[in-house]
Amino acid sequence: MTEKKSPMIQVKNLYKVYKVGNSKVYALNGVDFTIYKGEFCAIVGPSGSGKSTLLNMLAGLEKPSKGEIVIGGSHIEKLSENQLVSFRRKHVGFIFQSYNLLQTMNAVENVALPLSFRGVTKKARNEKAKEYIKLVGLEKQMKHMANEMSGGQQQRVGIARALAVDPKIIFADEPTGNLDSKTTREILNLMQKIVREQNQTLVMVTHDNYIAKFADRQFHIVDGKIFKIEEQHHEEQHHEEQQHEDTKEDMGYEEG
């Protein structure tokens, strides 16, 4: 994954400062990096390191105090809230930790929901939704409501929902945080597969070094600064190697 590619996200000298009482807290303290098209990147750091803040700013949910964010050639740090919503609608897919499916809708409707925001007709968007549900392997659960599915199945629906809008970039915020170890692996493998097959760009935030190893590149962030960037070369057999050493880190995970 190191061949020359066009930059998808460019972050330059990014700062986020919170005021707590009279003192200033630097959540981000001068961050620079570039993510290329078709890359699976992980932002790794302990809690409080500023990784979630970074993701929120990339997705246009929070505004930076200083610095530039260029996504697909356009600056997003200066957009108004309405423009940001429109930006997300057109270019961004989102995968949440707690899946965030709408409880009143079944799997297909959930996947089709973001398409309805674009004014796609019901027939067209349901067709597309079914296509992506098949892609994530949930042919049998198409008509299931959100609460009739397991955590892993819900997260697959979440992935299908992120993919269905043909985004330029997908953000995943601790996507496996609520899953057990087996499902975690399945989901991460699915994400890897999708990045390769669909040539998508995926940015994942996690606090877990093991999970981060599934990514092509890892940005380690500590105290609001990028501490190191690791590259990983994944081959298909790579997963087998890792499978016997993951049990220890899975202990803290809860089932969704």
Place this chain on the structure above:
Amino acid sequence: MKFSDLLSMSVNNLRRRKLRTFLTVLGVLIGTASIVVMVSLGIGFNELTMEQIASYGSLTEVSVYSNAMWGGNESSKDPNYMTDDVIAQFERIDHVDAASPLLETSVLMTQGAYQAYINLVGVSQSYMKNIPLKEGRIPEPGNRDLQMIVGNMVARNFSNPKSNRYGFYDDSSSIPDIDFINRPMFVIFDMDAYYQSQNGGTGEGGTTVKPPKKYLIPTAGLVEGGAEDWNNYSYSVYVDLDALKAQLKQIFKKKPIPNQPTNKKGKPYNYFIYQQAIVEVDDMNNVTAVQKAITDMGFQANSNMEWLEQSQKQAKMVQALLGGIGAVSLFVAAIGIANTMMMSIYERTKEIGILKVLGCDMNNIRNMFLLESGFIGFLGGITGILFSYGVSFLINRFLSGRFMSNMPGDLSRIPPWLSLTAVGFAIFVGMAAGFFPALRAMKLSPLAAIRNE
């Protein structure tokens, strides 16, 4: 986002919380129904009064009287008499369809042993056409012979001078048996001569006065209504104006005609002067203006309009009061809607956040909530109208007769415009109540929303 998608999302959200939606809709239903029923009572009251007034005579009629008729105007050189010229002037006033003079003269009618003093009124053809007839027809225009249209209560005036019963008959059974159509009716025009011949038979110059001539006058028609049903035409006998003029001229020749004023030398004018005229106005709304124009000409003008305006003012007040009482309950319902929507937003904070992160337009989110509250208003409005029709039916069926037995007709009336306005208003109230909650939902930060666990 397509409107149909917005609508189905809103409706789905309402269906999720059936009981709460039902209770909120119930509030709007009661609010709408109470306004509609109250206003329908006001409308019913107003229309009943209108109908009652209209039954006492046309609402587009102005009666004009001459002030000069009854003396008092001695000093003025040119008394303000109503002549044919003045009638023509009335007809030239804007919005006046026709002006009919009324030439009244007192006559004595006799049939068998009974006699009565009757107000004989000469009227124009157009006036006569407005008189509702029970039987017979109005006299042919241009017919020089007098033919009478007799009021339905005229028979009450007859009495037998030889018995000592005079005056009014309290019950219809004792009204004398007077038949205008089939038995001859004799009319005496020269009352002075009649009195003089009755009281010893000497006139001013000591000469013997012959009893005046009696005329046999046929009856052409009878005014509609029984002996108990009063209307504008009940107590008079109507004849053609021109025929009456000709008759009077023939009887009195150069002598002053009774009821006609004389000039300062005590001589009669050589034209007829009318005591009263009826002016027909083209529309109810112009009556007041015409009335004012006539008053400005120096005559006294009356119409049912004054009465009507007063009772309309009263009816409006009643309507406003009733509507206000109803509005209070709709206001309470509006607070209910606002409350439901607020609760709904607190419950759905996370959902709204997800929608925003997934790129749902802020205006769409606002519209979704507006639609939801508008839909509550719509449901409440529709069911409220149906409910009102039921209540209205019950009021008309069971209450009208008991409280307003003297007024026929429905007490509660819901015209179509009221139903439509009520539904529209309910939707508006729903949306207005949902407006601030919807703005709040729109402005929720997506971050705070998705963090909400």
